[in-house]
Amino acid sequence: xxxxxxxxxxxxxxxxxxxxxxxxxxxxxxxxxxxxxxxxxxxxxxxxxxxxxxxxxxxxxxxxxxxxxxxxxxxxxxxxxxxxxxxxxxxxxxxxxxxxxxxxxxxxxxxxxxxxxxxxxxxxxxxxxxxxxxxxxxxxxxxxxxxxxxxxxxxxxxxxxxxxxxxxxxxxxxxxxxxxxxxxxxxxxxxxxxxxxxxxxxxxxxxxxxxxxxxxxxxxxxxxxxxxxxxxxxxxxxxxxxxxxxxxxxxxxxxxxxxxxxxxxxxxxxxxxxxxxxxxxxxxxxxxxxxxxxxxxxxxxxxxxxxxxxxxxxxxxxxxxxxxxxxxxxxxxxxxxxxxxxxxxxxxxxxxxxxxxxxxxxxxxxxxxxxxxxxxxxxxxxxxxxxxxxxxxxxxxxxxxxxxxxxxxxxxxxxxxxxxxxxxxxxxxxxxxxxxxxxxxxxxxxxxxxxxxxxxxxxxxxxxxxxxxxxxxxxxxxxxxxxxxxxxxxxxxxxxxxxxxx
Numbered sequence: 001x002x003x004x005x006x007x008x009x010x011x012x013x014x015x016x017x018x019x020x021x022x023x024x025x026x027x028x029x030x031x032x033x034x035x036x037x038x039x040x041x042x043x044x045x046x047x048x049x050x051x052x053x054x055x056x057x058x059x060x061x062x063x064x065x066x067x068x069x070x071x072x073x074x075x076x077x078x079x080x081x082x083x084x085x086x087x088x089x090x091x092x093x094x095x096x097x098x099x100x101x102x103x104x105x106x107x108x109x110x111x112x113x114x115x116x117x118x119x120x121x122x123x124x125x126x127x128x129x130x131x132x133x134x135x136x137x138x139x140x141x142x143x144x145x146x147x148x149x150x151x152x153x154x155x156x157x158x159x160x161x162x163x164x165x166x167x168x169x170x171x172x173x174x175x176x177x178x179x180x181x182x183x184x185x186x187x188x189x190x191x192x193x194x195x196x197x198x199x200x201x202x203x204x205x206x207x208x209x210x211x212x213x214x215x216x217x218x219x220x221x222x223x224x225x226x227x228x229x230x231x232x233x234x235x236x237x238x239x240x241x242x243x244x245x246x247x248x249x250x251x252x253x254x255x256x257x258x259x260x261x262x263x264x265x266x267x268x269x270x271x272x273x274x275x276x277x278x279x280x281x282x283x284x285x286x287x288x289x290x291x292x293x294x295x296x297x298x299x300x301x302x303x304x305x306x307x308x309x310x311x312x313x314x315x316x317x318x319x320x321x322x323x324x325x326x327x328x329x330x331x332x333x334x335x336x337x338x339x340x341x342x343x344x345x346x347x348x349x350x351x352x353x354x355x356x357x358x359x360x361x362x363x364x365x366x367x368x369x370x371x372x373x374x375x376x377x378x379x380x381x382x383x384x385x386x387x388x389x390x391x392x393x394x395x396x397x398x399x400x401x402x403x404x405x406x407x408x409x410x411x412x413x414x415x416x417x418x419x420x421x422x423x424x425x426x427x428x429x430x431x432x433x434x435x436x437x438x439x440x441x442x443x444x445x446x447x448x449x450x451x452x453x454x455x456x457x458x459x460x461x462x463x464x465x466x467x468x469x470x471x472x473x474x475x476x477x478x479x480x481x482x483x484x485x486x487x488x489x490x491x492x493x494x495x496x497x498x499x500x501x502x
Contacts, residue, residue, distance in 0.1 A: 456484025
């Protein structure tokens with residue numbers, strides 16, 4: 001009987017969508033257009049905005065929750081738990097600029113989290129738009145859209161004037177329908193913290209997205225070791241509400257400490273149960289820190305705690321040795337537990353204290369009880385029967401967990417021969433190519449006596465009497481229009497560069 005009731009309460013869930021892409025390819029413009037054209041007067045439905053999350057109500061009574069946080073720290077913090085905050089992603093790309101470095105990073109995040117996604121080619125109304133070239137760029141980046149060797153949905157849009165937006169929303173709903181997303185309204189509400197801050201008048205508040213279950217007034221919400229009653233439960237109009245369920249963005253006010261962005265939350269009926277969960281969290285976190293040797297890890301280095309469960313002790317020791325050999329200056333693998341037997345609830349609870357923790361099982365199964373826990377949290381559990389498969393996965397994991405660093409790659413150098421004019425931060429200068437090539441829109445360092453004294457951008461180039469986008473001939477002389485806070489003088493060397501994430 002209880003199973004029948006539970007099935008009855010499992011219903012279709014609205015998608016939570018992350019918009020990802022390069023910084024100036026139109027993410028905010030797209031959200032602004034959707035907000036303006038789908039707003040509904042009054043309290044019910046409509047689109048609401050607070051901080052970084054929007055809920056859209058469409059004409060067919062369907063809803064979509066948008067996260068304006070693709071480059072947000074929260075998203076990166078969540079990615080090791082499977083990117084569970086987003087159900088679908090929109091990869092937005094400018095038809096003028098094509099694939100940029102941040103586009104590639106977005107593709108990387110989407111692929112690692114295995115998020116279903118669609119491509120939105122924006123700015124198709126612009127004179128320099130080249131949709132075919134954009135699709136070719138995507139092809140080179142490993143994204144095979146419809147008509148170009150793949151089946152990834154692609155929508156051509158103009159976020160500024162609204163071209164193709166209706167088709168984009170319909171495609172989103174179609175993808176959501178294919179994914180068959182459901183939720184159980186009777187379960188305690190669980191989800192993710194998107195934003196948190198201390199308001200000087202109201203106290204500590206958090207923006208959250210419910211991924212399953214429901215929240216209502218009179219309950220308590222726990223995020224790690226922080227707690228709040230649901231007394232001040234709000235929608236994104238900032239209005240008090242009595243309850244909310246899955247896929248809904250909410251605000252909660254009254255936390256005793258600022259909850260960590262990217263963390264999961266759980267709802268409890270009583271304060272006693274909530275406080276018990278906090279006590280348990282602290283105990284297990286202390287155990288985790290003790291097992292990790294309370295390691296102080298420097299910025300730019302990833303610590304990956306590892307729990308190993310095997311059928312025989314010898315296998316566990318061998319796997320443990322192999323894992324710790326992977327430790328480098330970029331990633332530290334720390335085996336915190338290595339035991340025989342099935343993966344159990346104790347292993348899961350330890351893993352829940354640190355999103356980076358992984359559980360590896362070799363020739364073992366997992367206890368049925370932990371499936372209940374996984375309804376609330378996503379834990380990285382991998383089971384293997386073949387050793388080389390384990391090794392291959394660890395190598396992939398190393399590359400995934402390695403903290404990517406932004407590096408500056410030199411493109412060219414030009415010696416300044418003459419400064420023609422300067423007005424505020426803009427200048428017209430002439431120079432001679434010393435190395436490589438220089439191009440419009442590139443950033444440069446100003447080197448004076450080989451020391452960097454400032455930075456700027458190239459806004460225009462002229463070789464001979466012709467405007468050009470790029471000068472590549474060694475020794476060639478050209479004119480440049482630049483912007484920089486520091487005045488550029490004859491004798492300076494401008495070193496152009498691009499930023500890459502490696």
